[in-house]
Amino acid sequence: MGIGSPENAPNLPAEVYISSVSALYRDRRSLFSGTASAIAASLVTGWISGIIWLALCAFPLALTGVLRWMDMNAYERNAGSSQTVEQARGWERRYIVGSSTFAVLLSLWCFLAFALSSDPAVHLVSFAVCLAYMIGITGRNYSSDQLVIFTTACAAIPMIMGLLLHLEAAYLFLALVLVPFFLSVRTIATRLRFTLFDAVVASHDLRALATHFDTAVNNMPHGLCMFDGDQKLVVFNDRFMSLLNLDASATWKGQDVRSLLGTALAANQVPLEASDAIFSAFRKWTGAAGTAPLVIDAAGHRILQLTFQPIKAGGFVLLIEDITEKRRAEERIEHLARYDALTGLPNRSHFQEQFETVMARGRPCALLFIDLDQFKVVNDTLGHPCGDALLCQVADRLRKVMKPSDVIARLGGDEFVVLRELKGPADEASLVAQRIVRTLSEVFTVESHQFVIGASIGIALAPRDGTSFEQMLKCADLALYSAKSDGRGVWRFFEPEMDARVQARRALEIDIRNALDDGNFEVFFQPIVNLRTGKSSVCEALARWRHPKRGLISPDAFIPVAEETNLIIELGDFILHEACRQCVTWPGNVHVAVNISPVQFRRGDVITSVVSALDRSGLPAHRLEIEITESLLLENTAAIRTTLENLRSLGVRVSLDDFGTGYASLSYLHHFPLDKVKIDRSFLQDVEVSSRSRRLLAGVASLSSELGMSVVVEGVETPRQLALLKELPGVDEVQGFLFSPPIPACEISSFLAAGSFDFEKVA
Known part of the structure; x- marks a missing residue:
């Protein structure tokens, strides 16, 4: 505490120290009686001895007493419960x-009594009063060590000096005895102080501990109660009362545990049969430690868990926890682990569990693998929120058309599966598939948008096609792939030949990967001839695969697989770089055209690839033409449009290849940044004999030309077709076997050096 605080309690709690100081000012009666006794003794000794100075000592004693009385009043007025340690130290x-x-004034009076009087009675009175006052004030104020020291010293020194003035044996003996007496008084005061503060601090710590314990217990999230050896309630917290829905104003202490439990079960509306089961479990439960917690379902809206812990001295502690949210969270986690978060259907793992349960019955069943046909278009055009809403509608329709015993699940994306136990022939599975295709082909409405998506289904039968989950799913997936290959909106049963075709396709995929690594792909070029000059103005780059065993393979055999596996990105980059490298060696007025797959636009970085090819080859951007297909325009995304505009800003020309084979309308020619239109060879069918075909071709060519685009007609194979095209306005260039088939890169330079075509000679 520092100066002014008890020496024996440097770590004395502040409130204890402040209380000890307050005790000094509390007893006014002892101050009054002590002062009055001293004044009376002073007057009596003065009257007995006739020495006026002894009587006059009463006045400073009285004045000091009055000042101390006033100081006590000041303490009462100014010192409150908010008193600090520093303030208490000042009052001390x-x-x-x-x-x-x-004490100094009283001892000086005693000294004068010995110095001025020789009357033994005066000596006795003064010595006795002074000694009694010193012992009394030391006994009352032993809590302050400094007070004991000062009062003892102030009283003892003048008394001893007064005794020493009389050189008599009795007086000298008293003076000699007073020294150890005063020391023993101080020692007694110190011991009392130790004892007092030890007891006070211990009591304070115990109260603080009890307060902290009470605060902790009543603020813990669990209900806590303690029962004695007779199973009577002795301690409980507020949470215990609220969890058991008990009346807090009632007297529960001393209540028997079974009676208390019965009241709690009734208050929480636990059914009678459930209460009987809980009591039965509770009797066994309280008999031994380490048993599992007891769970109480309170009226279906709250779940309580009771944990029992015996006490060695007898009795037990009961801990009550509200595990409602915990159980709900566990149920949510369990649901998320077993069900699809979007549609609420079982997910793959839960579907597998149900599949294995059905298989364990040994009954035949059909697994139908469903894939939505046009879902990607919805996702790409309207966004994922709209796509998610569509998937929920698909799930709802499947629930409506299937039996309650059927198992429906979503595997992910737009893939769903249905498991049906078959009671008749396999035709039942075909009827189920027909019903699903019909209901999913009806119009969907999502956010005021209407569309038809359709579905394709692959069917595997157990035990014919397999009994394991993975095998059945694989077979159904192969059947689904076959259904989509056959035009979509249909269903197919698994057949062993499907697996063989898939294996062949996978082998082809591996061969393509190896061919890319080994450099077995080549670039051929087919000239595009200017219809006015007869010169080759552009050469289209075409991929060829020189297989070590199968020889030269046409792109029709490997391009679709490359697009499905995204290998087209690597293959397309190779063709682009090689075409630019070859074009640099050609005459400066000849351009090169390179096809870019829609997959490259969606998955690759076309701009980076084009810039890289131009930089590495040194080819000017205006000599490169990028050919795109109608399917890319159908996506009609801002990203596609931006990419095409960026290509044109580089100086690269953009051509629409095979126009007329897809679903693109003439409006696409206006909305997208195009420089050239290549009219598909299908427009040349019957053009030699049908005036209607000629008018259709002429109209498309004329419209494209008027929109500012150059026009190329593909597939020119006969002189008659060439002659008709020369007569049509708007056609700028032609391409076809009439002029040249695709030729290897090593021969294209010689071909271009041969000069222009003689159309008269060709005709």
């Missing part, structure tokens, strides 16, 4: 000054 010093001053 004031008390020590007042008490020591009174």
